[in-house]
Amino acid sequence: MALPISFDDILAAADRLRPVAHRTPMMRSAAADARTGAQLFFKCENLQRIGAFKFRGAYNALSRFSPAQRQAGAVAFSSGNHAQAVALAARLLGMPATLVMPRDAPAIKVAATRGYGAEVVLYDRRTEDREAIGRQLAAERGMTLVPPYDHPDVMAGQGTAALELIEDMIAAGEGPPEALLVCLGGGGLISGCAVAARHLAPGCRVIGVEPQAGNDVQQSLAIGRIVSIPLPETIADGAQTLHAGELTFAVMRECVDEVVTATDAQLVSTMRFFAERMKLVVEPTGCLAAAAALEGVCALAGRRVGVIVSGGNIDMARFAALLSAPAA
Amino acid sequence: MALPISFDDILAAADRLRPVAHRTPMMRSAAADARTGAQLFFKCENLQRIGAFKFRGAYNALSRFSPAQRQAGAVAFSSGNHAQAVALAARLLGMPATLVMPRDAPAIKVAATRGYGAEVVLYDRRTEDREAIGRQLAAERGMTLVPPYDHPDVMAGQGTAALELIEDMIAAGEGPPEALLVCLGGGGLISGCAVAARHLAPGCRVIGVEPQAGNDVQQSLAIGRIVSIPLPETIADGAQTLHAGELTFAVMRECVDEVVTATDAQLVSTMRFFAERMKLVVEPTGCLAAAAALEGVCALAGRRVGVIVSGGNIDMARFAALLSAPAA
Numbered sequence: 001m002a003l004p005i006s007f008d009d010i011l012a013a014a015d016r017l018r019p020v021a022h023r024t025p026m027m028r029s030a031a032a033d034a035r036t037g038a039q040l041f042f043k044c045e046n047l048q049r050i051g052a053f054k055f056r057g058a059y060n061a062l063s064r065f066s067p068a069q070r071q072a073g074a075v076a077f078s079s080g081n082h083a084q085a086v087a088l089a090a091r092l093l094g095m096p097a098t099l100v101m102p103r104d105a106p107a108i109k110v111a112a113t114r115g116y117g118a119e120v121v122l123y124d125r126r127t128e129d130r131e132a133i134g135r136q137l138a139a140e141r142g143m144t145l146v147p148p149y150d151h152p153d154v155m156a157g158q159g160t161a162a163l164e165l166i167e168d169m170i171a172a173g174e175g176p177p178e179a180l181l182v183c184l185g186g187g188g189l190i191s192g193c194a195v196a197a198r199h200l201a202p203g204c205r206v207i208g209v210e211p212q213a214g215n216d217v218q219q220s221l222a223i224g225r226i227v228s229i230p231l232p233e234t235i236a237d238g239a240q241t242l243h244a245g246e247l248t249f250a251v252m253r254e255c256v257d258e259v260v261t262a263t264d265a266q267l268v269s270t271m272r273f274f275a276e277r278m279k280l281v282v283e284p285t286g287c288l289a290a291a292a293a294l295e296g297v298c299a300l301a302g303r304r305v306g307v308i309v310s311g312g313n314i315d316m317a318r319f320a321a322l323l324s325a326p327a328a
Numbered sequence: 329m330a331l332p333i334s335f336d337d338i339l340a341a342a343d344r345l346r347p348v349a350h351r352t353p354m355m356r357s358a359a360a361d362a363r364t365g366a367q368l369f370f371k372c373e374n375l376q377r378i379g380a381f382k383f384r385g386a387y388n389a390l391s392r393f394s395p396a397q398r399q400a401g402a403v404a405f406s407s408g409n410h411a412q413a414v415a416l417a418a419r420l421l422g423m424p425a426t427l428v429m430p431r432d433a434p435a436i437k438v439a440a441t442r443g444y445g446a447e448v449v450l451y452d453r454r455t456e457d458r459e460a461i462g463r464q465l466a467a468e469r470g471m472t473l474v475p476p477y478d479h480p481d482v483m484a485g486q487g488t489a490a491l492e493l494i495e496d497m498i499a500a501g502e503g504p505p506e507a508l509l510v511c512l513g514g515g516g517l518i519s520g521c522a523v524a525a526r527h528l529a530p531g532c533r534v535i536g537v538e539p540q541a542g543n544d545v546q547q548s549l550a551i552g553r554i555v556s557i558p559l560p561e562t563i564a565d566g567a568q569t570l571h572a573g574e575l576t577f578a579v580m581r582e583c584v585d586e587v588v589t590a591t592d593a594q595l596v597s598t599m600r601f602f603a604e605r606m607k608l609v610v611e612p613t614g615c616l617a618a619a620a621a622l623e624g625v626c627a628l629a630g631r632r633v634g635v636i637v638s639g640g641n642i643d644m645a646r647f648a649a650l651l652s653a654p655a656a
Contacts, residue, residue, distance in 0.1 A: 025353040027375065046607040047355065272644060279374040279609040279640035312607035316600060320648040 003254060004247040007199040009156035010163055010192060013060040017160055020092055021056060024048050024161075026168040031277045036293050037301030041177065043165040046282050046312025050084040052238075053161050053189055053310050054148075058085035060157030061146050062093050070095045072142040077130040079105040080238055081311055082148040087116035098143060100134045106315060149188030150245025159192025165306050166200045176201035177306035181298070183288035184208035184217055184259060185239035187248030189310060194255035197306075204306075205257045207298060209288040211236040212261040217244050217252065221259060235264045235322075238285030238311065260298055262291035268322050270294050274309075275323060283314040284322075331582060332575040335527040337484035338491055338520060341388040345488055348420055349384055352376050352489075354496040359605045364621050365629030369505065371493040374610050374640025378412040380566075381489050381517055381638050382476075386413035388485030389474050390421050398423045400470040405458040407433040408566055409639055410476040415446035426471060428462045434643060477516030478573025487520025493634050494528045504529035505634035509626070511616035512536035512545055512587060513567035515576030517638060522583035525634075532634075533585045535626060537616040539564040540589040545572050545580065549587055563592045563650075566613030566639065588626055590619035596650050598622050602637075603651060611642040612650075 027042045045053040062074055073096030076086040083099045090097030097118040101110060102125045113120055123133055138145045147154065166176050180197050182190040187208075194206045210217055214232025220243070228243040244252065262270075270287040273294055274280045282290075289307050292298045355370045373381040390402055401424030404414040411427045418425030425446040429438060430453045441448055451461055466473045475482065494504050508525050510518040515536075522534045538545055542560025548571070556571040572580065590598075598615040601622055602608045610618075617635045620626045 022356075025375075028350075030377075047353075049358070051607060275609050275647070276644050279379060281603050281607040281609060316604050316651050319603070320652040323644050324648040 003195065003251050004152045005156045005159070005192065005195055005251065007195055009152065010159040010196050013056070013153070013156040014160045014163055016060055016063045017056055017157065020059060022048055023164055026165055026172070027278060029278050032273070032294060038293065039174070039304045040293060040307055041165065041169050041174070041305065042278070042290070042307045042309050043161055044280065045161055045308060045310050046280060046286055050081060050088050051311055051313040052081035052085070052286075053158055053308070054081040054085035055088060056160050057154035057157035057188060057192075058082065058146060059089040059092065061151060061153035062086070062089045062095065064153050065095070065144060069144045072144065073097055074146050075100070075134055075137050075143040076146045076148070077101075077134040078148055079109065081313055083109070083113050084116065086146055087113045087118035091117045098137055100130050100137070102130070108315065147245075149186030150247050152247065155188050155192045155248065155251070157192065158189040159196045161189065161308055162193035162196040162306065163200070165308070166196065169304070169306065174304060176304075177204050178303040179205040179207060179298070179300060180306040181207050181209055181289035181292050182308045183239060183285055183310050184210045185241040185285070187217060187244045187252050189308065190256060191248045191251035193308065194251060198255055206255060207292065208252070208256050208259040209292045209297075210259060210261050211239050211288065212263045214239060214241070215259070215261050216242065218259040218261065220244055220249060221253065221256070224253070235267060235284040236288060238283065239288065260292050262288050262295065262297060266291040266295040266297070268325065271322060280309070281312045281314065281319065282309055283311050286311040331523065331579050332480045333484045333487070333520065333523055333579065335523055337480065338487040338524050341384070341481070341484040342488045342491055344388055344391045345384055345485065348387060350376055351492055354493055354500070355606065357606050360601070360622060366621065367502070367632045368621060368635055369493060369497050369502070369633065370606070370618070370635045370637050371489055372608065373489055373636060373638050374608060374614055378409060378416050379639055379641040380409035380413070380614075381486055381636070382409040382413035383416060384488050385482035385485035385516060385520075386410065386474060387417040387420070389479060389481035390414070390417045390423065392481050393423070393472060397472045400472065401425055402474050403428070403462055403465050403471040404474045404476070405429075405462040406476055407437065409641055411437070411441050412444065414474055415441045415444035419445045424471075426465055428458050428465070430458070436643065475573075477514030478575050480575060483516050483520045483576065483579070485520065486517040487524045489517070489636055490521035490524040490634065491528070493636070494524065497632070497634065502632060504632075505532050506631040507533045507535060507626070507628060508634040509535050509537055509617035509620050510636045511567060511613055511638050512538045513569040513613070515545060515572045515580055517636065518584060519576045519579035521636065522579060526583050534583060535620065536580070536584050536587040537620045537625075538587060538589050539567050539616065540591045542567060542569070543587070543589050544570065546587040546589065548572055548577060549581065549584070552581075563595060563612040564616060566611065567616065588620050590616055590623065590625060594619040594623040594625070596653065599650060608637070609640045609642065609647065610637055611639050614639040
């Protein structure tokens with residue numbers, strides 16, 4: 001069966017993103033290499049616009065809207081990085097955007113989203129259904145709903161992160177990765193990255209990393225169908241998805257070699273490593289892939305390993321508290 | 329009078345550093361540009377090896393040792409980034425290194441320096457003179473003393489940071505900087521950077537930024553000779569120098585257009601900006617140059633401005649405390 005996205009879709013997304021997205025740096029760390037015995041190549045998407053890879057998929061999706069769709073604009077429901085990604089992409093493309101966010105979302109996130117010129121519609125988490133609100137807005141105003149991961153244009157956009165990393169590894173004379181570690185929530189990032197890796201780095205082992213408390217994709221791949229789980233309790237708030245998407249699961253079945261998990265304590269330890277040794281602010285979800293390497297979840301000694309650092313959006317008070325908590 | 333270093337010295341240093349130093353990224357921030365009305369180009373030396381620009385000068389200096397000097401090795405007294413820079417440079421060049429550090433230096437810094445294979449000699453700040461100890465070691469063992477700033481090879485090495493930044497600005501199609509902000513302690517970094525800017529960006533205004541509590545160079549340039557001050561009380565521990573060097577002052581008189589100051593509160597605010605908006609860990613001294621722009625010390629609207637972010641070495645507990653302290 002044909003996959004929902006092809007490598008050409010990722011190349012086309014890269015062309016669309018080139019003038020607007022940051023080509024985020026690939027970073028090395030002698031300390032990380034010494035700890036793992038591997039050669040780690042970090043793709044720093046925490047340094048992407050809006051502080052996360054989500055900008056890639058949102059911009060790619062919105063830039064493919066028809067003139068009529070552009071006129072009416074985009075709607076999305078998200079309290080996280082996807083909201084800001086859609087808001088910024090809409091502003092850059094000169095179209096309206098409406099974000100459906102919970103009334104108890106951090107004020108700073110609501111303000112940031114409004115700061116990009118988007119309309120914010122607040123809802124009550126306990127009594128209202130954000131999907132119904134989003135769909136109603138879409139129907140009433142003719143706006144196009146942009147899902148956070150289960151959409152070919154979103155997946156292809158996210159894949160440009162791996163495309164750039166593999167290109168940069170080759171350009172640096174290092175050769176393509178032999179393993180690629182990618183965090184896993186709904187599967188948008190890893191499905192795009194896996195398609196890029198399959199084409200540019202044949203034989204590369206693509207490894208998804210879920211929070212231990214929310215390993216729905218690990219379960220799903222084991223039994224061959226999408227498993228739903230209750231809301232997982234984890235600090236990796238960007239990976240608190242209840243189940244994979246239909247499209248992302250189709251790609252993951254085919255192109256992801258393994259899914260492993262990391263505990264919250266391993267994420268905190270990795271967050272400290274990034275801050276202390278690599279001078280980077282990385283949010284808990286963004287630490288998933290690196291944790292699998294640095295905390296010894298995966299045996300990677302002797303291999304060239306790509307590691308996607310997916311985002312850096314964390315409240316400073318929370319970041320400070322996690323940095324100063326006693327080590328587990 | 330001829331300056332102690334020439335642009336060719338900086339080019340030669342760049343050749344020596346190319347295989348070993350990181351070419352650190354140039355970063356942009358839409359939020360920083362919006363706040364200042366300028367176009368800011370950040371040179372991220374917090375992402376340099378050992379977490380600070382000091383690696384450039386130390387490596388350049390040690391790589392110019394004669395065979396006899398290499399055999400005996402390098403000695404330096406420093407409790408900060410210069411110690412780790414000399415230790416790493418010595419290891420890479422296969423020579424011994426001895427660092428004279430205060431007995432009450434943070435254990436983590438002593439451990440890091442030993443981790444690079446260097447010998448650490450501890451002294452008592454209250455009763456012993458580190459310079460005398462360093463000179464004695466140099467005399468007894470034939471080791472070469474590497475000063476932290478007042479040395480042509482150190483100054484030329486530090487200048488490669490500005491060289492790379494200006495090259496990257498031009499390569500990005502932005503053109504050379506119209507102003508360059510550089511933090512200022514002993515003057516090693518700014519003197520190298522000023523010589524690079526004078527050559528590559530004629531007309532660029534070179535602005536040094538000192539801690540308000542330690543504005544010895546501002547005073548010195550005003551009266552035309554080197555002023556010494558008591559140990560300044562500031563969180564910018566890398567700029568707690570008592571006076572400029574003879575060589576650095578000679579360059580600064582000639583090539584630095586202005587010296588401004590930043591308060592500790594402005595440094596903390598800038599540190600938060602870096603962490604929250606740019607996802608970077610920057611030490612207080614590393615915030616000096618950016619603070620002059622972001623806190624409105626200098627009027628820069630409409631100009632292309634290079635900003636050297638000099639380092640990111642800060643104890644995590646202290647970093648967390650500064651992030652979570654109430655805003656001034």
